[in-house]
Amino acid sequence: MDLRSISDHVRAINPSELLRQAARTGNVKVTLSLLGPALRGLVLRGGREPRTRMKTTHDVSFDWTYTRDRPELTKLYEAAKRTQWNATTDIDWSREVDPYDPAHELFPEHELPIANFGPYLKLSHRERQTRRWALTSWMLSQFLHGEQAALFAACQVTEAIDWMDGKLYGSTQVVDEGRHVEVFHRYLETKLCKSYRVNDNLFTLIDALVSDSRWDIKFLGMQIMVEGLALGAFGILRQTTREPLLRQLLRYVITDEARHVHYGVLALKDYYREIPEKERREREDWAFEVAVLMRNRFLAHEFYDEYFGHALSRKAWEEMVLRSPYMERFRRMMFKRLIPNLKRINLLSDRIRPHYASLGLLDFEHAKAATEITAEQIIAETDVQQPRLDRM
Secondary structure (H helix, E strand, C coil): CCHHHHHHHHHHCCHHHHHHHHCCCCCHHHHHHHHHHHHHHHHCCHHHCCCCCCCCCCCCCCCCCCCCCCHHHHHHHHHHHHCCCCCCCCCCCCCCCCCCCHHHCCCCHHHCCCCCCHHHHCCCHHHHHHHHHHHHHHHHHHHHHHHHHHHHHHHHHHHHCCCHHHHHHHHHHHHHHHHHHHHHHHHHHHHHCCCCCCCHHHHHHHHHHHHCCCHHHHHHHHHHHHHHHHHHHHHHHHHHCCCHHHHHHHHHHHHHHHHHHHHHHHHHCCHHHHCCHHHHHHHHHHHHHHHHHHHHHCCCHHHHHHHCCCCCCHHHHHHHHHHCHHHHHHHHHHHHHHHHHHHHCCCCCCCCHHHHHHCCCHHHCCCCCHHHCCHHHHHHHHHCCCCCHHHC
């Protein structure tokens, strides 16, 4: 992006709006930590370049004693080694994917957030199928970008964590995330033949995570927030789609992601109980800001720009998507996986609860945390497909 383009972008946005986007809790330190990523992601649109370089600063911790004293992490490491899978041979890539096949719909029409939207209903049957194909491609593209971020974050966390058991488990997550990048990219490139750039809100979060020097923020952001929300997002898509190859792919990925979130809870539950209250409150506010960014990640702005930007304003689009029954269920599934984990690691105090309550997210605080639910139980939930809304 040249200097003129940067200047135009900066002039086009109200500074107070940028501050509002950067923080909602009023925590100045959190606002400042997110302001740089918000500028690079929401104003300069760094994710629109083909490649992005981000500066990183974090300590690398070597343990020359190789002490193994965390049995819960040892158990998780053993589980990770037992459940490794090969993306080339364990997934049936020979299966054809036809976005127009009514028997194996990528995204059933009754589930579509815009199913009752006038301009969509006026399209021909074929055009409506194309929009559903595109929306699935958009969603999987964001999964792909998030998995690349998880790959880099897993490398950083493995370097930074002090415990040898954590480093050994972290090495398996690096392999997992590389495999996830492989399968989502292959599905998009060879089966759907359509992909989208990274969403600005997701880019902002990736920038904030990769560039932060604090090991626990990388853990909190990636293992608890991104992986926790992704676990819910993968689950609801697997429950929605009728396409067999995509369902098989997501089953494997969900199994890995459940372990990753478990790892985050084990690493942070004692740490956040012991740090000074001022630092704990900062992490609590930071987690809430990230939750809002992640919620906005799924408003499908890039899909809207391509197909419906001429038909209604962005604000009207957001209101329609947020009110849709599918997106309500989508958000519930995502945050059902997140809120109990925040509570388990001591980041859901009475001080922050009103902020989550304002988003309608406190219903999930009594659900099971990652350490209390197995990957098999999560998969079983996604095997139960939702009935058509017009039959309820």
